Amino acid sequence: MSIVAVAVSPSWYLILSGVLFSIGVLGLLVRRNPLVMFMCVELMLNAVNLTFVTFAREFGHLGGQAAVLFVLTVAAAEVVVGLAILVSVLRLRPGATADDISSLKG
Amino acid sequence: MAEALTNTVWFLPLAPLVGFLVLVFGFDKVFDSRNSQKNVPEKRIGWLASGFVITAFVFAVLQFVALLSLDGHDRAVTKTLYSWIPVGSLKVDISFLVDPLSVTMILFITGVGALIHIYAVYYMHGDKDYRRFFSYLNLFVFSMIILVMADNLLLSFLGWEGVGVCSYFLISFWFDKRENASAGSKAFITNRVGDFGFMLAIFFTFQAFGSLGWQDISHGASSATASTVSIIVLLLMLGAAGKSAQIPLQVWLPNAMAGPTPVSALIHAATMVTAGVYLLVRVSPLLEASYDWVPQVIMWIGLVTALVAALSAMAQTDIKRVLAYSTISQLGFMFVAIGAGAPVAAIFHMITHAFFKALLFLGAGSVTHAMDGEQDINKMGGLSKHLRYTTPLFLVGWLAISGVPPFSGFWSKDEILAGVYNNNRFAYVLLLLAAGVTGFYMTRLVLKVFFGKPNYTHTPHESGKGILLPLYGLAALAIVAGILNLPFSKDLLVLEHWLEPALEGGFVKHLSFGGGTQWVLGILSIIVGGLAMFLAFRIYHSNRFGSIQKVVEHQFFYKAWHIDQALTSFVGGKGNRMFQKAADFDTKVVDGTVMGVASNTKKLGGVVRLFQTGKIRSYALWVTLGAVALLVYFLIRAL
Numbered sequence: 001m002s003i004v005a006v007a008v009s010p011s012w013y014l015i016l017s018g019v020l021f022s023i024g025v026l027g028l029l030v031r032r033n034p035l036v037m038f039m040c041v042e043l044m045l046n047a048v049n050l051t052f053v054t055f056a057r058e059f060g061h062l063g064g065q066a067a068v069l070f071v072l073t074v075a076a077a078e079v080v081v082g083l084a085i086l087v088s089v090l091r092l093r094p095g096a097t098a099d100d101i102s103s104l105k106g
Numbered sequence: 107m108a109e110a111l112t113n114t115v116w117f118l119p120l121a122p123l124v125g126f127l128v129l130v131f132g133f134d135k136v137f138d139s140r141n142s143q144k145n146v147p148e149k150r151i152g153w154l155a156s157g158f159v160i161t162a163f164v165f166a167v168l169q170f171v172a173l174l175s176l177d178g179h180d181r182a183v184t185k186t187l188y189s190w191i192p193v194g195s196l197k198v199d200i201s202f203l204v205d206p207l208s209v210t211m212i213l214f215i216t217g218v219g220a221l222i223h224i225y226a227v228y229y230m231h232g233d234k235d236y237r238r239f240f241s242y243l244n245l246f247v248f249s250m251i252i253l254v255m256a257d258n259l260l261l262s263f264l265g266w267e268g269v270g271v272c273s274y275f276l277i278s279f280w281f282d283k284r285e286n287a288s289a290g291s292k293a294f295i296t297n298r299v300g301d302f303g304f305m306l307a308i309f310f311t312f313q314a315f316g317s318l319g320w321q322d323i324s325h326g327a328s329s330a331t332a333s334t335v336s337i338i339v340l341l342l343m344l345g346a347a348g349k350s351a352q353i354p355l356q357v358w359l360p361n362a363m364a365g366p367t368p369v370s371a372l373i374h375a376a377t378m379v380t381a382g383v384y385l386l387v388r389v390s391p392l393l394e395a396s397y398d399w400v401p402q403v404i405m406w407i408g409l410v411t412a413l414v415a416a417l418s419a420m421a422q423t424d425i426k427r428v429l430a431y432s433t434i435s436q437l438g439f440m441f442v443a444i445g446a447g448a449p450v451a452a453i454f455h456m457i458t459h460a461f462f463k464a465l466l467f468l469g470a471g472s473v474t475h476a477m478d479g480e481q482d483i484n485k486m487g488g489l490s491k492h493l494r495y496t497t498p499l500f501l502v503g504w505l506a507i508s509g510v511p512p513f514s515g516f517w518s519k520d521e522i523l524a525g526v527y528n529n530n531r532f533a534y535v536l537l538l539l540a541a542g543v544t545g546f547y548m549t550r551l552v553l554k555v556f557f558g559k560p561n562y563t564h565t566p567h568e569s570g571k572g573i574l575l576p577l578y579g580l581a582a583l584a585i586v587a588g589i590l591n592l593p594f595s596k597d598l599l600v601l602e603h604w605l606e607p608a609l610e611g612g613f614v615k616h617l618s619f620g621g622g623t624q625w626v627l628g629i630l631s632i633i634v635g636g637l638a639m640f641l642a643f644r645i646y647h648s649n650r651f652g653s654i655q656k657v658v659e660h661q662f663f664y665k666a667w668h669i670d671q672a673l674t675s676f677v678g679g680k681g682n683r684m685f686q687k688a689a690d691f692d693t694k695v696v697d698g699t700v701m702g703v704a705s706n707t708k709k710l711g712g713v714v715r716l717f718q719t720g721k722i723r724s725y726a727l728w729v730t731l732g733a734v735a736l737l738v739y740f741l742i743r744a745l
Contacts, residue, residue, distance in 0.1 A: 025730055028723070029726055029730065032723070098722050098723055101720075102720030103720060105719055105720030
């Protein structure tokens with residue numbers, strides 16, 4: 001049984017997407033390093049993108065692909081803002097973890 | 107032409123308002139930039155203030171001319187400045203109603219007001235707060251104009267409160283004496299009771315008519331339910347009783363004499379205290395539409411007031427207090443007229459009373475001036491020798507108020523008596539008695555002040571020309587004002603024809619008897635008045651009937667039937683406990699409910715707050731759990 005012979009069905013992509021998303025969620029919840037948490041968020045976003053593309057291809061509909069472009073754009077903007085905040089926070093409090101930054105406590 | 111003239115109606119309130127503002131803020135700059143405010147000459151201040159009131163009078167005359175050029179039934183012009191309170195269906199404008207009633211009021215208010223201003227220029231000479239005095243006086247005239255010109259209840263209420271505040275300021279004008287300050291407070295607080303009635307009446311009026319305009323009220327009166335209208339009238343009567351010093355809210359007026367004499371003449375005799383009468387005449391159609399007993403209540407309140415106050419006046423020893431009780435009594439006459447369905451007689455008497463009572467008060471001011479501030483009539487006597495001008499002027503006022511023909515008071519009082527005779531014979535007898543007592547106490551006052559043996563050692567000096575001049579004007583008016591409404595023929599009833607359009611649909615009862623009966627009534631009142639004056643003459647001049655004098659000057663009458671003390675002890679004792687309960691209800695139940703809602707919301711917030719840890723990971727956890735919950739929900743639904 002050669003590798004080439006195995007057909008890659010859409011469910012593979014979906015499972016991969018699910019796994020990536022779960023890793024992202026788990027990372028966001030358990031890690032305290034803000035930068036890593038950021039990367040986890042990106043991971044989740046891209047997992048969703050993968051789902052979009054999969055379904056777009058499966059149904060032959062361009063809507064999913066267009067959505068991906070939107071997500072990418074938004075993610076880029078979000079990274080710009082988020083990293084800027086992160087840099088300025090770390091400048092004030094070097095080595096701060098996400099749990100240390102809780103001054104908006106109600 | 108009428109259109110152009112009525113457009114100038116706004117100058118009426120504007121003139122005294124500008125006067126007030128200039129006196130308060132900008133006087134030095136306007137007149138003399140070099141001098142400090144202390145050096146601004148008194149007379150300039152006084153004449154400036156007087157000038158603005160005279161200006162208002164000129165514009166009042168213009169309104170009168172404007173109405174004359176219109177036909178009888180077109181004589182109601184509404185002028186709107188701007189929309190004041192547009193809230194939903196409630197629409198209240200700053201607008202004036204120029205009609206015969208408001209113009210009549212404004213003519214004598216600004217006219218008498220101007221004369222009293224001129225008097226005050228000289229009377230207040232040397233007072234350290236000269237300027238403050240005139241700023242209040244101008245503010246008062248402004249408020250009074252708003253009160254009578256307003257075309258709706260709410261704007262009228264604004265003026266109503268304005269004159270109340272000015273009255274308070276002016277009663278306690280010399281506030282460094284404790285009793286003056288408390289007299290002002292007493293007037294203000296007593297009036298609050300009446301104002302509460304006025305305010306409730308406004309609410310009910312809006313509910314019943316959907317509008318607060320006088321004309322809407324007049325037109326809607328006949329289609330409203332009698333019970334609602336009766337409630338409104340009774341509440342307005344409560345307000346009127348406060349402002350016009352009717353029982354049981356009359357207690358403040360004698361104390362109000364603590365203010366300077368021009369104030370007593372202007373506010374507490376001629377103008378402000380007649381506001382209640384004006385109000386009830388204004389809503390005359392409501393009286394017509396209310397239950398039959400409602401006007402009767404008004405009549406009897408007026409009658410009791412007239413009698414009780416007259417019987418208090420005859421025992422007073424302070425010259426101004428005699429006049430104060432006399433004012434209460436005369437106001438009672440006006441309310442009797444309203445309740446008996448003779449609003450024209452009420453307005454007529456209001457006008458003549460404004461003239462002769464202002465004359466009497468200003469004359470009393472001249473007397474106290476001559477006596478170096480002494481107001482006790484037992485310490486006067488024989489002043490006619492020294493006051494060659496004041497005495498005859500005062501005597502004119504005396505004859506007018508006592509109802510001696512042909513002085514003005516006779517005609518107006520007789521018209522009220524005729525109206526009451528038309529309505530209720532028993533009330534007529536009582537009112538005739540009150541009229542007789544009026545002649546009695548005024549004669550007593552005149553004899554004690556101007557005749558007999560002097561009870562002082564210094565030589566009194568006559569007042570200056572500036573003080574006497576307004577007295578001449580008022581005396582002339584007090585003599586001739588009767589021609590406004592002579593009962594001899596229909597054509598001579600000038601005031602009645604003039605007011606007719608404004609009183610359309612109002613509570614007016616036409617006399618059911620002819621001229622013959624009217625002659626009899628007139629002669630009867632002359633006889634009763636003459637007898638009373640003769641009796642007073644015998645007692646206080648010939649020193650006869652000592653026992654009657656003892657009764658007349660009994661402590662019971664001197665203390666004004668102990669009404670004041672009774673009210674004081676009630677409010678301080680039993681009443682206080684009741685009021686305390688009401689206050690407790692407010693703090694515990696009403697405030698408790700409001701505060702309870704607030705504190706419970708706060709508690710809930712305290713619980714919810716705990717979720718806001720500030721830790722981003724806990725937020726992320728909640729978001730995740732929420733997403734999972736949604737996922738589970740959709741999965742279950744899909745199955």
